[in-house]
Amino acid sequence: MSLLDAAREVRERAYVPYSKFKVGAAIRGASGQVYRGCNVENVAYPEGTCAEAGAIAAMVAAGETELVEVAVIADSPSPVPPCGGCRQKLAEFGRGAVPVTLATTDGGIFETTIEALLPGSFDIGHMART
Known part of the structure; x- marks a missing residue:
């Protein structure tokens, strides 16, 4: 199963x-293992969890801390990029050149990278004292 297929499958489980906007995400850890996440809303809308954050949480819970590929899918006229918070989360666990595939359920595809999604990202280097 491809990473995009894994994201497509988990999207169907979104809460x-x-x-009514289902999003699925799948990430591949450095080990090759695939982790999935879907968006989960609650009545205190919009205080839910994004699909990308769910996939990252599953990866970390499994003991991995490095992702090497990302796929996100939604039923939208054009591929939906991760929100700002999820872009920062992806940058925390993946290098800038990590490929990110954004897709629609109708077959639209946009290929990018973490660095292109979040140029000039905040990282540990900003916290170093000189």
């Missing part, structure tokens, strides 16, 4: 009673 979205308020927005």
Whole structure:
């Protein structure tokens, strides 16, 4: 199963009673293992969890801390990029050149990288004292 297929499959499990906007994400850890996440809403909308954050949490819970590939899919007219918070989360666990595939359920594809999604990202180097 491809990474995009894994994202497509988990998207169907999204819990979205308020927005009705299902998003699925799948990431590949450095080990090759695939981790999945879907968006989960709650009544205190919009205080839910993004699909990308769920996939990262699954990876970390499994003991990995490096991702090497990302796929995100939603039913949208054009590929939906991760929100700002998820871009920072992806940058925390993946290098700038990590490929990111953004897709629609109708077959639209946009290929990018973590660095292109979040240029000039905040990282540990900003916290170093000189």
